[in-house]
Structures are given as C-alpha cells and as structure tokens.
Amino acid sequence: MTMVERMPSRFFVGAEPGRPDATPEPWFLDPREIRRALRARWKLVLAPAPLFLLAALAWLVLVPSQYAAVTQILMDPRGLHVVKDGVTPSDQASDASLLLVDSQIRVLISDEVLRRVVERFKLDRDPEFVRPASLLDKARGSLSSLFGASGGAAADDTLTALRALRDRTVARRLERSFVVELSVTSESRQKAADLTQAIAETYLDTVSEAQAQITRKAGEALSGRLGELQDSLRRAEDKAQQFRAANNLVGTRGQLVSEQTLTQLNQQLGAARARVAELRGRLSQIEAVTNGRADLNSVTEIVQSSTIAQLRAQLAQVEAARADTVANLGPRHPTLRTSELQVQSLRSQIEAEIRRIAAATRNDYKSAQANEASLAATLESRKNEALSVDKSFVRLRELERQVEASRAVYESFLVRARELQEQQRLDTSSARIISPASLPARRLGPPAALVFAAALAAGLGIGVALALLAVPAAGRIGSRRRLQQIAGLPVVATLPKKAGIRGDGKALRADTAYDVAVARLGSRLQRDFGTTRPTIVLVTSADDRVGKSELARSLAVSAALDGQRVLLVDADPAAVLSGDLRLRARRGIAEVLRTQTGFSGTLVDGPSGVKVLPFDEEALRLGTTAYAGAILSAATTFDSVFVDIGLIGTDVAAERIAQDERFPALLLTASAARSSVARLRRALDAIGREPRAHLVMTDADSEA
Incomplete structure (x- = not known):
C-alpha cells in the first residue's frame, strides 16, 4: 500500500x-469549456475551412478584377478675376465656397457629363457596361411590350451604360481643401484611367461652356432691352426739346440764354461800378494837384505821362542853367530874364498838360457812370424777364433730369452688353486637373493572401460556432459546469x-x-x-x-x-x-x-x-x-x-x-x-x- x-x-x-459550489457564469463564457468543446469536436471545427478556401479561390478566379483610376481636380470657388464685373460673384464666404464645391461635385458626376463620356467611348457597345440580355431581361421586355411600353434598343443600351458608369464613378472632396478626388472602376487598367481622365476633361469643358452660355444669355437679355431703353431716351429728349421751344427756353451747355445774360450783365455791372469808383478816385487826385493841394508826384497818371516827364526834364535843365548864371554872373544879369521866361513857359505847359489829363479823366468818369447806369437798367429788365420764366424752367429741369436718368441707364446697359459680348470668349474658371489619371497599380479589394486568410478565419469561425452549437444539440452533459446549471x-x-x-x-x-x-x-x-x-x-x-x-x-x-x-x-x-x-x-x-x-x-x-x-x-x-x-x-x-x-x-x-x-x-x-x-x-x-x-x-x- x-x-x-x-x-x-x-x-x-x-x-x-x-x-x-457557486454556480459560475454560463458555460459558453468559460474559456475552459470552449476549449473542451473544440477539442472534442476538432473535426467539425476544421471541416468548413477547406470549403471557404475553395470558395475564396473560386471568387478570385471567376469574379473579374476591378481597377480604380484616380485623378484630382482643384475647384477654386474664387475663379479668375479677369474682368472687373463678372457674371458670377467672387470672394464668397467660406461656407458658401464649400457648398459651391459640393455642387460642382454633383455636376462632375451628373448625367450630362457622363453621357458625353458614354458617347465618346461608345460604352453602349461595351460588354463590360452593357451586359447581354438574360432570359429574365427578355421576359421582362416581352411583358413591357404587352403593356404598351416602348423604347429603342439603342436608347436602352445608352441608358444602361450611363447607369453602369454612374455606379462605377465616385467623387469626394478631400478634407480641409477644395480638391476633389475622382475615381472610376473598370475591369481594364487602361480603360479605368481613360474614363477617369475623360470625365475630368469633360467636366472642365462643360463648366466652360455653361459659363459662356450664361454670359451669352445675359448679353442677349441686355441687348433685347437696349432698343426699349433707346426709344425711352429719345422720347424723353423730344419731350424736353418741345417744351423748351414752346416756352422759348434757349440755352447752351445746360444753361438758359436768359441765365447766361443775367450772369454776364451782373459781371459787367460789377466791372462798370469798379471802373467808376476808380475813375472817381483818379479825378479827385488830379484835381487836388491842379488846386495845389497835392504834390505832382502823388498822381500816377501825371507821373507816368511822357509829355509831363519831358517838360519836367526841360524845366529842370533851365532851372539848373539859371542857377549857374546867378552863381556866375549875379542876380541882375540880363540873361536871367530869358531863363525866367523859359521857366514860366515850361510851368505853364505842365499845368496845361495836367488840366488836359484831368479833362480826359473827367470824360472817362462820366462815360463810366453812363455805362453803369445803362448796365443797371438792362440788368433790371433782364431780371424781370427771368422771373417770368421760372415756372417753365422748373418743369424743364424735371424733363432734363428724366432725360439724364434715361441716358445713364441706356449707357450702362450698352456698356454692360458690350462687356458680356467680350466675356463670352474668356474662360474665367480656375478649376484644373492637378493630378492626371494614371494606370492603377493593383486591383481593387484585398490581396489574395488576405482573401485566403479571411476565408480561413471565416471557416474556422463557422467551425467553432458549429462545434459550440453541437454541444447542446448532442444532448449530453459534457462538463461539470453544464451539469450544475442543468440540475x-x-x-x-x-x-x-x-x-x-x-x-x-x-x-x-x-x-x-x-x-x-x-x-x-x-x-x-x-x-x-x-x-x-x-x-x-x-x-x-x-x-x-x-x-x-x-x-x-x-x-x-x-x-x-x-x-x-x-x-x-x-x-x-x-x-x-x-x-x-x-x-x-x-x-x-x-x-x-x-x-x-x-x-x-x-x-x-x-x-x-x-x-x-x-x-x-x-x-x-x-x-x-x-x-x-x-x-x-x-x-x-x-x-x-x-x-x-x-x-x-x-x-x-x-x-x-x-x-x-x-x-x-x-x-x-x-x-x-x-x-x-x-x-x-x-x-x-x-x-x-x-x-x-x-x-x-x-x-x-x-x-x-
């Protein structure tokens, strides 16, 4: 023992x-129970794996390979500021810019763009995009014909190719940018790259054509209004001219003749009054010299007179000669008498000249007074005439303002219409392809090794699930945990x-x-x-x-x-x-x-x-x-x-x-x-x- x-x-x-013993959690939550069940049914665990591997192999062999080519398009919402006043606004807010880019993405994958690509590459005849009709499709077509539905085969093929291309086309905006990534899936690498590049180019052409068309429509609308605006301006001008002629309101450069005359008369009257005042002052100075109250040199006209200047020069020479005679011959010499007579004669001539200047100045003064009175009278009469046409002139101003307003609108429309005609030839879109489509490096989907690994994992997972489900299906106790929970x-x-x-x-x-x-x-x-x-x-x-x-x-x-x-x-x-x-x-x-x-x-x-x-x-x-x-x-x-x-x-x-x-x-x-x-x-x-x-x-x- x-x-x-x-x-x-x-x-x-x-x-x-x-x-x-404390009852533990359910048996299928215990790793030991799971390990026991899997070990007891290891054949059932491994059985689905070969089937899934064969299914993965069949999928890789039978399902056609798909390739996706990618291109990137920059959609700058600001556009090119070629002209001052464009058709589309620029410098929009950031939120509106993002909405604009999202809208352009819809245009990029719209039927209008894709239909052009379908027609360009004849995708309605491509078996990849238009599959041969199956028996079910033929039966459906027969039923449609019985119920009266119509449609040509070519149109159906085009629509089918369009739908297929739409399903294979994906466009998305890259995060925090205005760059849009476009991809197209096809069974051929070259076809995928060609279709992607074609869609991007077609989109740019479509945007340019749409912008030109919008500009052309706006120009045509403005041109249609020009004739009406021109007729409206002509009627306004005729009405103003008729009113001016009817009321004798003649003027130049936007001002009536009566107003011009009043202005001129007022200016002339002011000048005449200044002339009278000037001549009055000059006459007073000359008379003061004549009466001996003022010096000869205090009057400008006398000082500037050449005759008086000559006489004064002669007088100075005679007096100088007389002074020499007195100094040399004495005051009683007989020649002094001659000198005195010359001095008196010269002084008389100077006084006579001064009186002549005074008489001339007095005549000018009287003439200026007469002119002033005449101008004052004329101005007063013109004022009375101007007061009589004030009411007519107010109405004329109103008509002229209407003419100016019509002229301004007409000229602005005329200039804008001409600008739009020129803008039709300009491409102001800033959208461009920044990354052309290239041949895709590998097929879509996971690699073959990953497919097999996933198939193996799925098979083992199904096997594990079957093995665990077989535990209650077998109806056996199996383990202590299950025995305790059942009993x-x-x-x-x-x-x-x-x-x-x-x-x-x-x-x-x-x-x-x-x-x-x-x-x-x-x-x-x-x-x-x-x-x-x-x-x-x-x-x-x-x-x-x-x-x-x-x-x-x-x-x-x-x-x-x-x-x-x-x-x-x-x-x-x-x-x-x-x-x-x-x-x-x-x-x-x-x-x-x-x-x-x-x-x-x-x-x-x-x-x-x-x-x-x-x-x-x-x-x-x-x-x-x-x-x-x-x-x-x-x-x-x-x-x-x-x-x-x-x-x-x-x-x-x-x-x-x-x-x-x-x-x-x-x-x-x-x-x-x-x-x-x-x-x-x-x-x-x-x-x-x-x-x-x-x-x-x-x-x-x-x-x-």
Whole structure:
C-alpha cells in the first residue's frame, strides 16, 4: 500500500463541507469549456475551412478584377478675376465656397457629363457596361411590350451604360481643401484611367461652356432691352426739346440764354461800378494837384505821362542853367530874364498838360457812370424777364433730369452688353486637373493572401460556432459546469475517466487521479453527513450504471482504507458489483426477512476489508420498504454504508428507495460523455431537487 493509500482522505477535500459550489457564469463564457468543446469536436471545427478556401479561390478566379483610376481636380470657388464685373460673384464666404464645391461635385458626376463620356467611348457597345440580355431581361421586355411600353434598343443600351458608369464613378472632396478626388472602376487598367481622365476633361469643358452660355444669355437679355431703353431716351429728349421751344427756353451747355445774360450783365455791372469808383478816385487826385493841394508826384497818371516827364526834364535843365548864371554872373544879369521866361513857359505847359489829363479823366468818369447806369437798367429788365420764366424752367429741369436718368441707364446697359459680348470668349474658371489619371497599380479589394486568410478565419469561425452549437444539440452533459446549471444542484465531485472495474478482489491502487478524487469525495461526505452513525449514502444515476457502481465500490474501499467499518450494498437489479466481484452469500436478505434472524451468512468479504451485501432479487419482490428496512438493520454495526441502487427513471424500486428519507445522503452520478440531458432531467423530476441530493460527474477526463 502506497503513501496515498494510507493517507486519510480528509486531506483531499476540495470544497467546504455542506456548502454547494457557486454556480459560475454560463458555460459558453468559460474559456475552459470552449476549449473542451473544440477539442472534442476538432473535426467539425476544421471541416468548413477547406470549403471557404475553395470558395475564396473560386471568387478570385471567376469574379473579374476591378481597377480604380484616380485623378484630382482643384475647384477654386474664387475663379479668375479677369474682368472687373463678372457674371458670377467672387470672394464668397467660406461656407458658401464649400457648398459651391459640393455642387460642382454633383455636376462632375451628373448625367450630362457622363453621357458625353458614354458617347465618346461608345460604352453602349461595351460588354463590360452593357451586359447581354438574360432570359429574365427578355421576359421582362416581352411583358413591357404587352403593356404598351416602348423604347429603342439603342436608347436602352445608352441608358444602361450611363447607369453602369454612374455606379462605377465616385467623387469626394478631400478634407480641409477644395480638391476633389475622382475615381472610376473598370475591369481594364487602361480603360479605368481613360474614363477617369475623360470625365475630368469633360467636366472642365462643360463648366466652360455653361459659363459662356450664361454670359451669352445675359448679353442677349441686355441687348433685347437696349432698343426699349433707346426709344425711352429719345422720347424723353423730344419731350424736353418741345417744351423748351414752346416756352422759348434757349440755352447752351445746360444753361438758359436768359441765365447766361443775367450772369454776364451782373459781371459787367460789377466791372462798370469798379471802373467808376476808380475813375472817381483818379479825378479827385488830379484835381487836388491842379488846386495845389497835392504834390505832382502823388498822381500816377501825371507821373507816368511822357509829355509831363519831358517838360519836367526841360524845366529842370533851365532851372539848373539859371542857377549857374546867378552863381556866375549875379542876380541882375540880363540873361536871367530869358531863363525866367523859359521857366514860366515850361510851368505853364505842365499845368496845361495836367488840366488836359484831368479833362480826359473827367470824360472817362462820366462815360463810366453812363455805362453803369445803362448796365443797371438792362440788368433790371433782364431780371424781370427771368422771373417770368421760372415756372417753365422748373418743369424743364424735371424733363432734363428724366432725360439724364434715361441716358445713364441706356449707357450702362450698352456698356454692360458690350462687356458680356467680350466675356463670352474668356474662360474665367480656375478649376484644373492637378493630378492626371494614371494606370492603377493593383486591383481593387484585398490581396489574395488576405482573401485566403479571411476565408480561413471565416471557416474556422463557422467551425467553432458549429462545434459550440453541437454541444447542446448532442444532448449530453459534457462538463461539470453544464451539469450544475442543468440540475440546479451542487456538483460535489468530478471524477476522471477510469479503466474497467477490477474483479480480482484485491485492494485498488490509490495513486491515480480517480482514487484521489474519490478520497476527496468521501472526506466531504464524512464532514457533511458523518455526525450520526452509521453514515448511509445512496449512489444512483439516470443512465450511468457503470460509473455509479464503480463510485460506490471506490467510496467503500476509500473509507475502509481510513479504518472505518464499511458496508457495500448491491441494490441494483443489474447486480453490477456482485457480478464483477463474483460474490455470492450463503443466505439472502429475503430469508432474513422471512425468518427474522440475524444477517449471519448474508455478508461477504470484499476488497480492503469491505463487507458486501450482494443483490437479492427475491428480497426486492417483498417490497422496497422491507428491503430498505433490512439494509438499515444491517447497517447498524458499521460506520459507513454505501448502497448502489438502480437507475432513476427506469427502475421504480430505485426511485422509491431514493425517495426514502431514512437515507440521509444521495449521490446522483452523470457521465460527461454518455449521460443524456433529457434522462438526467427526468431523474431529477422523479427524486426532486432536495438538499440531500448531490451530483457527481464521472468520466470527465475530456474536460480541460
């Protein structure tokens, strides 16, 4: 006997006595349960993977390759500021600019642009864009013709190609920019690049044509209005001219003749008055010189007179000669008389000249006064005439303003119409291709390696799902977790799988995992139900006959190894223990019950000192109550009693014994691989889920 065999089984207890194990989360959330299920059904896990790999290969071979060519177009919403007044506004707000770019994207992939590309590349004859009509299409066409629908084949092909091209065309604005990325998908690299470039170029041409057309329409609208504006201006001018002629309102440069005359007369009158004042002052100065009240040199006209200047020069020479004569000859010399006469003569001439200047100035002064009076009279008469035409002049001004307004509108329309005619020849759009379409480097979609990897992952995923779904579909217990959740009772032990029962009658080895688990279970039973002697434990199952019988015998042997007096009762109609141990008693339980004698000769020595009470079918016929009483009577001289009864759900006697409350403990075994969920539930319904019932999992070596 090894050390494990002699070691008390209480050292192998795994759970607290009397306390059920906590029910964990569902089994499919436990990695260990998943690993166990996948390992048990590894063929089912791997089966879908080859199918998915073949499907991926078929997809790569049969589905045509698709290539996407990309080009980038800059759509600057500001445009080119070629002329001062363009048709479209510029310098818009940022939000409006983004909306404008989004609108241009719609134009880029519009039917107008795509239809030109379809016609240019004759896509209505391309099998890639116009698939041959299938039987379903032909049937649909026949039904349409029956209901009166019409349509040419060419138009249908063009529309089909247009729709196909529209589905293959994608345009999007790059983030935080005015750059639009355009891509077209095709089965050919070259065709994809050509179609992408063609759509971009066609869009630019369409935008340019649309802008020219808008300008042309605006110019035509302005030109249509020019004739009306010209007639309106002519009528306004004729009306003003007729009114001017009718009221004799003649003028030049926007001013009437009467107004011009008044202005001129007013200016002339002012000049005449200034002239009179000037001549009056000059005359007063000259008269002051004549009367001797002023110096000769104080009058400008006298100073500037050449005659007076000559006379004054002669006078100065004569006086100088006279002074020399006086100085040389004396004051009484006869020649001095001649000099004095010359001086007097010269002074007389100067005075005469001064009087002549005064007379001339006086005549000019009188003439100026007369002119002033004449001008004043004329101005006064002209003022009276101007007052008489004021009302007519106001109406004339109103007519002239109407003429000016009509002329201004006409001239602005005329200039704008000419500008629009010239703008038709200008392309002010700033949209341009900044990245021409090139041949795509690789096909669309994931690489072949990634496709195969995804197919393998999908196959394995489907296999894992099928394997996990097969667990409840199989209807087997499978694991301790599932057993505990199905039964709603504590699972007190999980026993690994063990080889067949030994029938040599010798003590079993206690160095295996099964023996260690049995020792732990026995220790737990002693803790839970060992307060009173003897400890009687019923061992049964719903369909695990071999497992329950082996458990009953192993528990008996384990208790015997701990030094207990153990009785092993075979109450299973199949007599598995009695047959395997090859035991036969001299007396049966039926004889004991009839004779009311002791159990001498009914007990047989089993392995490791265990006393065995073999199965007696005759005693079972006497009734389960009597049979259970006999077992209880035989158990009084033992410390532990283990009773192997029949299967619950198929053996009525076993069910009645299991329901007998004189037996404090009941172990219900279930095989992980063989026990059925439905049978287990029927067994639990038969015995009831009471506290004295405990579950034991056998044959659990497949658990992770």
